[in-house]
Amino acid sequence: MSDPDGDAGAPIFTVSRDGAGGDAALLRRIGQGDEDAMAAFYREHGRVVLAHVLLVTGERALAEEIVQDAMLAVWRGAGSFRGESSVRSWVIAIARRQTRDRRRGRRLRVVDDAFLADQPGPGPGPEVTALDRAELAEVKGAIQELAVPHREVLGLAFGSGLSLPEVAGVLEIPVGTVKSRLAAARTALSRILDEKGQNR
Amino acid sequence: MNADTRPLHLDLGDLIAEAAGQPIGDRAREHLAACEQCQLEANRWNLVADGVRGLAAATPEAVAAPEAAQPARPRRTGQRVPAGAWRRATLVVGSVAAALVLLVGIGAVTGYVHVHLSGPGTETALTAVTGCTQLEQADGTLEQVNGSSLVIKTASGRPVTVTTTATTFVSMSGPLLSDITDGAPVTVRGHSSGGTIAAAIVTVGPPSSAVSPPGFVPVQGTVSDATTAGFTLVTSTGSRVPVTTSSDTLVVVPHASPGQLQAGATIFAVGHAGPDGTLSARGVAAITQFRSGATLHVNVSVRDCSPSSITEALAAISTAPVSAG
Numbered sequence: 001m002s003d004p005d006g007d008a009g010a011p012i013f014t015v016s017r018d019g020a021g022g023d024a025a026l027l028r029r030i031g032q033g034d035e036d037a038m039a040a041f042y043r044e045h046g047r048v049v050l051a052h053v054l055l056v057t058g059e060r061a062l063a064e065e066i067v068q069d070a071m072l073a074v075w076r077g078a079g080s081f082r083g084e085s086s087v088r089s090w091v092i093a094i095a096r097r098q099t100r101d102r103r104r105g106r107r108l109r110v111v112d113d114a115f116l117a118d119q120p121g122p123g124p125g126p127e128v129t130a131l132d133r134a135e136l137a138e139v140k141g142a143i144q145e146l147a148v149p150h151r152e153v154l155g156l157a158f159g160s161g162l163s164l165p166e167v168a169g170v171l172e173i174p175v176g177t178v179k180s181r182l183a184a185a186r187t188a189l190s191r192i193l194d195e196k197g198q199n200r
Numbered sequence: 201m202n203a204d205t206r207p208l209h210l211d212l213g214d215l216i217a218e219a220a221g222q223p224i225g226d227r228a229r230e231h232l233a234a235c236e237q238c239q240l241e242a243n244r245w246n247l248v249a250d251g252v253r254g255l256a257a258a259t260p261e262a263v264a265a266p267e268a269a270q271p272a273r274p275r276r277t278g279q280r281v282p283a284g285a286w287r288r289a290t291l292v293v294g295s296v297a298a299a300l301v302l303l304v305g306i307g308a309v310t311g312y313v314h315v316h317l318s319g320p321g322t323e324t325a326l327t328a329v330t331g332c333t334q335l336e337q338a339d340g341t342l343e344q345v346n347g348s349s350l351v352i353k354t355a356s357g358r359p360v361t362v363t364t365t366a367t368t369f370v371s372m373s374g375p376l377l378s379d380i381t382d383g384a385p386v387t388v389r390g391h392s393s394g395g396t397i398a399a400a401i402v403t404v405g406p407p408s409s410a411v412s413p414p415g416f417v418p419v420q421g422t423v424s425d426a427t428t429a430g431f432t433l434v435t436s437t438g439s440r441v442p443v444t445t446s447s448d449t450l451v452v453v454p455h456a457s458p459g460q461l462q463a464g465a466t467i468f469a470v471g472h473a474g475p476d477g478t479l480s481a482r483g484v485a486a487i488t489q490f491r492s493g494a495t496l497h498v499n500v501s502v503r504d505c506s507p508s509s510i511t512e513a514l515a516a517i518s519t520a521p522v523s524a525g
Contacts, residue, residue: 051256051475131244136334136472136505139251158220158249159256161476164213179212186248 023087031079038075045088046071048160049095055155056099056148066102070095089166092156096170103148130194131186142192150185157182210238219245221363221480223347232366242367249480254334256475325360326473332505335482336473338362339498342465342486348458350484352467361478362469364458368481369511372461373518374488376451377428379404384423388433388443396442397433401519403452452518461486468517470500470510482507485514 023044029037049070054063073094081090134142143151156167157178168175210218214228219242224232232238329335340354350362364370380386380402387407390399397419407420419441421433430444453460461467465488471481498517503509 048256048475055252055255131247132240134247136247136250136254139247140254143248143251143255154248154252155256157216158252159475161221161474161478163220163222164216175213179216182216183212186244189248 024081024083027074027078027081027087030075031081038071041074042071045091048088049091052092052152052155052160053095053099055143055159056096056152057102058144058151062102066095066098069098073098085169086162086166088160089162089170092160092162093170096152130197131190133197134193138193138196139189142189142196145192146185146188149181150188153178153181154185209235210241215241215245218242218365219249221348221365221478224366229366239367242365246365246367250472253472253474253480257473325354325356325358325477326479327499329470330499330501331509332502334472334505335470335502335510336479337468337470337500338479339466339468342461342463342467344463345458345461350458350461350467350469350481352469362467362471362481362484363478364481364484368471369454369483369507369514370456370458370461370486371452371454371484371514371518372456372465372486372488373450373452374465375447375449376453376488377445377447377449379451379453380423380426380431380445382423382426382431385420386423386433387418387420388441389418390443390449396444399430399443399445399449401450401452402443402445403454405453405455450519452515454515454518456486458484462488464488468498468500468514470502470514483510483514485517487518 023041026037026041026044030041046067050063050067053066053070054060057063057066070091074091081087085093131139143154146154153167153171156162156170157164162170164175164178168178171178173181210224210228210232214224214232215238217224218228218232232242325340326336326338329337338352338354338360340352340360342350343353343359344351348364350364352360352362354360384404385406387403388397388399389401389403390397392398403418407418419433419435421435421439421441424432424434424440428445430442433441433443435441461484465486468485468487469479469481470483471479473479500513500517502513
């Protein structure tokens with residue numbers, strides 16, 4: 001696994017996406033200094049990466065900076081991409097590390113990942129009822145109030161087009177933990193919706 | 201040792217994959233289609249997934265607009281930055297901003313500005329759905345079916361990928377006489393003469409309140425003795441009613457699967473746009489062939505954002521060749 005960011009603990013990906021051959025060719029061209037390829041790469045992945053980082057950070061300017069840094073890292077490290085993962089998950093993993101580094105400095109919302117991952121999925125209860133009653137606009141608002149790890153796993157699973165194994169690769173956790181974290185995120189989301197419903 | 205050890209209901213991985221538009225196994229899909237409890241769970245995950253996709257879809261325009269004129273340059277010094285590449289890359293963002301001048305519709309979505317763009321190079325393949333600002337529409341000709349995903353070629357020539365899930369309403373209609381088979385429950389609408397019904401519309405499957413074109417009295421029953429020229433409708437009281445069909449008979453299958461759809465059909469899909477331009481469909485209507493050969497352009501209109509409203513709107517489109525005529 002190449003690591004253009006020079007970050008330790010880079011995830012090892014084993015899952016490839018359909019159509020990754022085109023992306024891989026693009027990366028090879030970028031590695032050779034092809035500026036048109038870099039522009040094409042930005043067109044292909046920039047929006048999705050930006051959307052994900054914005055979902056996690058909640059700050060537009062910060063998200064733009066992170067995406068630009070991630071794209072710089074792609075430009076510098078594209079030649080070492082070995083195709084062991086999908087290009088999409090590779091660049092998102094780069095952006096995630098950039099985001100994590102920024103969060104360390106800014107001390108955004110601190111949540112214990114292990115605690116979040118170990119939370120059981122939702123059983124029938126008021127939270128589920130809240131989700132059944134919720135409108136899409138309310139759900140979007142509630143997602144933005146979730147803790148960072150919850151927003152992150154939801155964004156990767158549903159907003160980035162990654163499979164569960166790819167999400168696990170980006171987050172550097174087992175697939176089972178991805179599932180439990182997603183379940184925990186939904187529980188937290190439902191509770192937010194429930195609280196909002198009770199306050200109306 | 202061959203006992204089926206699968207759990208009674210879909211596991212979390214299947215539910216998540218379903219909501220994410222990833223493929224799930226045939227058995228899981230079949231179970232989901234029949235299990236109300238799993239459908240409720242799938243709907244909850246779909247709502248969460250739609251929320252994420254909705255936020256993501258609103259992001260690019262919201263970010264690009266104010267920054268595009270002077271995109272931020274990399275701030276670090278001493279890095280080998282490809283000035284040309286960055287100029288080109290940021291020009292992509294800039295082109296979005298330029299297209300803002302040509303914007304055709306703006307709607308507020310949870311604090312973001314949701315912009316539908318049009319213009320050279322940025323023409324969107326998705327259009328707004330009247331009655332629900334959260335929904336978008338893609339229509340065109342069906343080019344490919346890849347499992348649960350459809351590829352539509354729009355009028356502008358741009359392909360759009362439409363993803364479906366087991367809870368997506370998928371209907372198909374057209375001169376699909378081969379879908380009228382013995383034993384199938386049907387609802388026949390047509391003109392009665394001498395005890396025989398000349399079928400204008402045959403709806404295959406359980407009675408659907410969504411399919412209710414005006415001007416016809418529906419007769420329900422089961423198909424017997426089906427041929428290309430007609431069949432016998434056996435009603436619940438045991439009455440046998442002769443029904444004639446022709447190439448003018450519109451056959452509607454309101455609960456079809458993506459795999460049943462035929463390439464070349466005219467497709468209307470309604471759902472939520474993803475950040476990569478795909479449409480996560482809540483409903484799809486496929487019209488195999490118009491008798492007139494004409495192309496239909498319909499701006500889908502819904503009462504509200506509910507699934508039932510989407511179903512009604514697409515069912516109405518399914519019967520458009522007859523009910524509009």
